[in-house]
Amino acid sequence: MRLKYVLSEVLTGLWRNVTMTIAMIITMTVSLTMLGASLLLFFQVNKMEDFFYQRVEVSIFLKADVTDEQRDGIKSALDGSALVKEVTYESRDDAWKRFQTQFKDAPDLVNATKKESLPESYRVKLKDPTKVKELTAEVGTMPGVSDVVDQQELLKKVFELLGALQTLALTVAIIQGAAALLLVANTIQVAAYSKRREVAVMKLVGASNWFIQLPFVLEAVFAGLLGALLAFGGLVAAKFFFIDGSLKALANVLLPIDWSSIWLMLPVLCGAGGLVSAITAWITLRFYVRV
Amino acid sequence: MTKTYPKASRPSLDDVSVNIEKGEFVFFIGPSGSGKSTIIKLLLHEVTPNKGKVVVNERDVTSMRSWRIPAFRRQIGCVFQDFRLLPNRTAYENVAFALEVIGKSKGVARRVVPEVLELVGLGGKEHRYPHELSGGEQQRVAVARAFVNRPLILLADEPTGNLDPDTSIEIMRLLDRINRTGTTVVMVTHDSNIVNQMRRRVVEIESGRIVRDQPRGVYG
Incomplete structure (x- = not known):
């Protein structure tokens, strides 16, 4: 009896105030989608x-006119360096x-490039x-070295971009989350008023x-859970159409997000x-309605 | 015991001490604002005294933890001047509601509710809505709701305040009948006719103080 009573109360409550319920679910969904995305x-x-x-x-690119002596010198400098884990010669x-x-x-491009224009490197x-x-x-100033290039510089830019996206998603999640919570509080007040007798x-x-x-409480939880399910659906759709779809070309730069992390979001x-x-x-x- | 409301210039009840025996029928009388309704609120633990104790059924309820209040209130029935029925529920449903929300099964309600509605004289009107009942009948529903859980104490706050004299007397007969089952009845009123007819204990309060406590008293 109790369970049936509580459930029917929850459903009547949600239906009585259906516009607010929908608003609550939408803001919840947006907030949780952004939370999921940022995670x-x-x-x-x-x-x-x-x-x-x-x-x-x-x-470490070598000059075109590098001598064998210089090349060996660089090699032994690298081998002797405490910073170096592994050296391969190309x-x-x-x-x-x-x-x-x-x-x-x-x-x-391949046809236009001569083999001689490519530098040898460590x-x-x-x-x-x-x-x-x-x-x-x-090693940068050793004779025979033309340039030291760090691939990390490029990666850093990619990570900065992803970090900025994450901050953006988190900001939206927090703002929408605050709106969702105010809507929950309001819904509860309206519900408590209509059931005051x-x-x-x-x-x-x-x-x-x-x-x-x-x-x-269950009215609010229902909206929260439904919002979470919709947000999860949104993430799945994003993975499907966006990451595995239009962004697939970038898959070797942006490692693909695997399904297990998506499922973890549920x-x-x-x-x-x-x-x-x-x-x-x-x-x-x-503390507010004092029910 | 003393009760002062915040922002009040003088206490609502000032150093009042009353002892009510089990099974008694007590009237609290006095003019409006004398503090008699505060007694009901204290007994329901809606308010707590600033000084002194409220003891119900050998239990000090003054400092009762808030989670114990529901269980405590199940021993007390309460009737008000404005009936406080749920307008979208029938007489039966109003009474059954009081049972269901304290966890009694529908089966219990089906057995007990018709019985108590019969007792208050509403047999045959179970499925009427409050607006289809007269004031006296609505108050009977309220009494049935208060009594259905067989409380130790029935509190009545001006239960005849909205009723005509004849109907009031019928309600009083009903309360008297309930009192005879062993239920303590505490009634706050300023209806002199009723007090004079019933000839029960009368406690008169004026400006927060007891000015008279008389067995088999009259309104004065």
């Missing part, structure tokens, strides 16, 4: 940092092969990928506090949506 971006940036910093190399032939495969879609992996400046100081009688005859408050969003609405509703009841 995914956060994971993604961390994962990409790990992934790329392990692979990132510093290229000859002109290697560079040419790599160039051909890398730009196989652009045969004109590819260096660092023990601590952030210590590029120190390496540059060590029932509530007065219930208090008079000694209905327990949770019994009086539960239908109101309990996270439901938890956040449901719990926050429940707490807001309860606080409204306890």
Whole structure:
């Protein structure tokens, strides 16, 4: 009986105030979608940092007129350096092969480029990928070195962009979240007002506090959970159409977001949506409406 | 016991001490603003005294934790001048509501509610809505609702205030009948006719003080 009573109260409550319910669900959905997106971006940036910093190399390009002596000198300097983990040498032939495969879609470029114009280089992996400046100081001025290029510089820009997107999503999530919470508080007040007679009688005859408050709290939780489900749907759709769809070309720069992190968002969003609405509703009841 | 409301210049009840025995029928009389309704509020634990204690059924309820209040109120029935029925529910549903919200099953309600409606003299009118009932009948529904859980105490705050004299007397007969089942009845009123007819204990309050406490009293 109790369960049926509570559920029917919740449904009547949501329906009685249906415009507010919809507004509540929409703001919840937007807020939680943004929360989910910003969490995914956060994971993604961390994962990409790990992934790329392990692979990132510093290229030390040698001058075209480098002598064997200079080349060996650089090699032994790198081998002796405390910063260096691994050194590979890339000859002109290697560079040419790599160039051909890398730009196989652009045969004109390949044809226009002469093998002689590609420099030979040392590819260096660092023990601590952030210590590029120190390496540059060590070998940058050695004779025969033309340039020290750090791939991280490029990655940093990508990470900065992703970080900015994450901050933006989080900001929208917080603003929309605040609006959603105000709507929850308002809905609860309206619901409590329209049921004030029932509530007065219930208090008079000694209905327990949770019994009086539960239908109101569940109304808010329902909206929160529905918002979370819709937000999850939004993330799935974004993964489907956006990340696996139109952005697929960028997949080797932006590591693909895998399904497991998307699925992880379901309990996270439901938890956040449901719990926050429940707490807001309860606080409204306890301290504002004094049901 | 003393009760002062915030912003009031003088206490609503000033150093008042009353002892009501189990099964008694007590009238609290006095002019408006004398503090008699405050007694009901204190007994319901809607307000707490600033000084002194309220003891109900050998239990000090003054400092009762808020989560215990619901259980405490299940021992008390309450009737008001304005009936306080739910307009969108029938007589039956109004009474059953009081049972259902304290966790009694529909089966219990089906057994007990017709019985109590019969007791208050509303047999056959179970499915009328409050607006289809007369004032006296609505008050009977309210009495049925207050009594359906067989409380130890029935509090009545000017229950005849909105009723004509004949109907008032019928309601009083009903309260008397309930009192005879062993339920303590505490009634606040300024209806002199009723007090004079009933000849029960009368406690008169004026400006927050007891000026008279008389067994088998009259309005004075």
